[in-house]
Amino acid sequence: MGTEREGKEPEVPLDLRDAGERRVLAWVLGINLAQALAVGAVGLAADSTGLMGAALDNLADAGVYAVSLYAVGRTVAAKARVARLSGVLLITLGIGLLVEVIRRFSAGADPVGLAMIVTALVNAAVNVVCLRLLRSRREEGVHLKASWIFTTNDMLANAGIILSGVAVMLTGSAVPDLLIGLAVVGIVLHGGWEILEQAREARRAADAA
Numbered sequence: 001m002g003t004e005r006e007g008k009e010p011e012v013p014l015d016l017r018d019a020g021e022r023r024v025l026a027w028v029l030g031i032n033l034a035q036a037l038a039v040g041a042v043g044l045a046a047d048s049t050g051l052m053g054a055a056l057d058n059l060a061d062a063g064v065y066a067v068s069l070y071a072v073g074r075t076v077a078a079k080a081r082v083a084r085l086s087g088v089l090l091i092t093l094g095i096g097l098l099v100e101v102i103r104r105f106s107a108g109a110d111p112v113g114l115a116m117i118v119t120a121l122v123n124a125a126v127n128v129v130c131l132r133l134l135r136s137r138r139e140e141g142v143h144l145k146a147s148w149i150f151t152t153n154d155m156l157a158n159a160g161i162i163l164s165g166v167a168v169m170l171t172g173s174a175v176p177d178l179l180i181g182l183a184v185v186g187i188v189l190h191g192g193w194e195i196l197e198q199a200r201e202a203r204r205a206a207d208a209a
Contacts, residue, residue, distance in 0.1 A: 024133050024134060025065050025069045025072065028061075028065050028133055028134065028151070029062055029065035029066055031126060031129065032058045032059070032061040032062040032065060032130070033058075033059075035126055035127075036055050036058035036061075036062060037055075038119075039054050039055040039058060039123055040052065040056075040059075042119045043055050043119075046111055046116060046119075047109050047110050047111050047112065048109075048111040048115065048116050048161075049101055049104050049109065049111070049177050049180070049181035050111075050116060050120075050157075050160070050161040050164055050165075050177050050180040051115075051116055051119055051120070051161060052181075053097045053101075053157065053184040053185070053188075054119075054120065054123060054154070054157050054158065054161060054184070056093055056096070056097055057150075057154055057184065057188060058154065059093075060089050060090055060093045060150070060188075061150045061151065063086075064086040064089060064090075067085055067086065068086070070082060077203060080199045080200075080202040080203040081199075083196075083198060083199035083202065084195075084200075084203075086192075086199075087192045087193070087195035087199060088192070088196070090188055090191055090192030091188075091192035091193070091196075093188055094185050094186075094188035094189040094192060095189075097181065097188065098182075100181070101178055101182055101185065104174075104178055104181070108174070109174040109177065109178065111165075111168050111174050113166065113167075113168035114169065115165075116161055116162070116164065116165030116168065117161075117162050117165035117166065119161075120159075120161035120162045120165065121162060124154075124155060124159070127151055127158065128155075130151045130154075131152070131155070134151060135148075149194055149195055150191065153187050153188065156187050157183075157184045157188075161180055161184075163176075163180070164177050164179065164180035
């Protein structure tokens with residue numbers, strides 16, 4: 001315990017479970033990078049705040065999976081630090097998206113409802129694959145719990161984008177897309193706070209051990 005507090009954490013030899021964690025995180029990292037690029041491109045073309053938010057969310061996920069790879073095989077304290085970084089990243093993303101939503105409320109937007117629906121459906125299907133990869137390992141460390149929270153948040157955001165896309169098509173208004181942008185902000189901020197809480201609990205448990 002004293003060694004961890006001094007910043008000189010003991011080396012933890014990798015085992016087969018660690019190797020499995022690395023494979024899973026590498027897969028979801030690559031998937032989320034691809035999602036961020038694809039959804040972001042469609043979001044720009046479709047002028048959709050909701051899709052841009054989803055793309056930024058995927059990019060943040062990729063960042064979390066990258067730092068989670070660092071935590072594999074390390075101590076509980078190191079995993080807690082990674083989870084805390086993940087939470088801060090998610091909250092920062094949420095604030096940035098809120099600024100973008102406010103800008104679009106002021107400047108106006110003309111989102112394409114059909115593009116929103118199709119892209120969100122594809123994104124949700126890919127997120128299901130990520131959830132299946134993470135499901136069996138989400139209890140193996142706070143860093144993996146954070147990854148699970150990120151991906152479940154993505155599913156909620158995609159469901160909202162689909163509904164707002166339908167509303168955009170029915171009403172011809174950009175308001176539903178802007179409202180789902182605000183909803184995604186709420187989902188992202190809540191997820192970031194939840195991850196920070198789990199990181200604090202894991203750190204307290206490590207200090208008490």
